[in-house]
Amino acid sequence: DAPPAGSPLGRVQVPARGIDVVAREGASADQLDRGPGHVVGTAYPGGRGNAVIAGHRVSFGGPFAHLDRLRAGDMVRVTAPWGTAAYRVRSTGSVAAPAVDLGQQGPDRLTLVTSAAGLRLDRRLVVRADLVSPANPAAPPARAHEARLGAVDDTTVLLLGLWVLAAGALLWAIRLLRPRWGRIGAVLVVSPLLAPAAVGAFHAAAHLLPATL
Numbered sequence: 001d002a003p004p005a006g007s008p009l010g011r012v013q014v015p016a017r018g019i020d021v022v023a024r025e026g027a028s029a030d031q032l033d034r035g036p037g038h039v040v041g042t043a044y045p046g047g048r049g050n051a052v053i054a055g056h057r058v059s060f061g062g063p064f065a066h067l068d069r070l071r072a073g074d075m076v077r078v079t080a081p082w083g084t085a086a087y088r089v090r091s092t093g094s095v096a097a098p099a100v101d102l103g104q105q106g107p108d109r110l111t112l113v114t115s116a117a118g119l120r121l122d123r124r125l126v127v128r129a130d131l132v133s134p135a136n137p138a139a140p141p142a143r144a145h146e147a148r149l150g151a152v153d154d155t156t157v158l159l160l161g162l163w164v165l166a167a168g169a170l171l172w173a174i175r176l177l178r179p180r181w182g183r184i185g186a187v188l189v190v191s192p193l194l195a196p197a198a199v200g201a202f203h204a205a206a207h208l209l210p211a212t213l
Contacts, residue, residue, distance in 0.1 A: 002044065002140040003081075006031060009038050010045050010080035012053060012112075017069040023078075027054045027149060036063050041147030042102055042111075045078035046085030046131070047139030049104040050111055054149055057114040057125070064114035067125055068092065076110060076129050082138040085110075087129035094123050101126075102147040108135055113149065124149075 003009050003025045013020045027037035036055030043049030055064035070076075076087040087110045094116045101111060108131035116123035177185070 002143055005040075006034070010078045012036065013077045013079070014070060014074060015077075016074050017066055019064075019066055019070075021055065021063040023053050023055075027052075032056060033060050035060075039102060039147050039149060040143055041145035043104060043108070043142045044082075044139045045080050045110065046083055046133070046136035047141065048108055048135055049142055050101065050106070050109050051078075052100075052102055052111045052113065052147065054113040064112065067112060067114050067127055068117060070112075070127050074129075075132075076112075076127075078110065080139070082140070083136045084133070085131060085136060085139075086133040088132045089127060089129045092125070092127045095126050097122055097124050097149075100124050100149060101128075102149070104142060107131070 005026045007025055009023045009025045011020070011022050021036050023036040023038055024031060024034060025038050025040065027039045031037045032054060033056075036053050038044070039052040039054060042052040045051045045053075055067075056062055057064050057067065070089050070092050072089055072091060074089040076089065078085045078087070090109075100113055110129045110131070112127040112129070114125050115121075116125045174183075
């Protein structure tokens with residue numbers, strides 16, 4: 001059976017390039033914060049079709065920080081509960097975000113996705129690797145689900161605006177309280193509320209960036 005969302009899916013290793021990470025099921029922005037994620041609706045490693053795994057390149061420990069080191073001919077090994085699959089890298093390159101191949105037609109393969117170099121928000125670094133071990137009949141079939149990479153939540157912009165307004169109001173409160181409490185006193189009174197507002201604004205802003213950053 002396919003693993004439940006958020007659970008460990010398999011270990012992705014590229015010994016020649018120092019990559020050794022555990023991928024989980026699901027590639028939403030929140031799930032990728034916990035580690036590389038398998039894009040639901042694509043094949044599972046070792047199975048028929050195109051298995052797609054995305055991961056952060058910079059933030060949250062940067063599990064795919066060295067993905068750009070992969071070269072044609074490198075071997076990628078994915079160890080899942082149903083067996084180990086071996087892939088050989090065919091190509092590595094930068095593509096426009098909408099052009100990342102999530103399709104299931106063509107040869108059995110693995111697609112690794114992260115952010116492009118230079119923090120190009122409109123592009124992704126994509127590694128394509130062909131399955132060289134026999135297809136594993138024990139691999140779960142791809143779920144009947146529209147495959148898509150994590151996208152910006154429509155509510156994020158609203159949340160960011162609300163957090164920024166809250167932080168601005170609290171900063172204004174410091175000015176109003178300063179004549180009565182003094183600068184330090186006003187800051188001490190307001191800071192317990194200002195800190196959560198600042199953290200909330202930061203997290204909302206982070207989710208406006210590509211999920212693979």
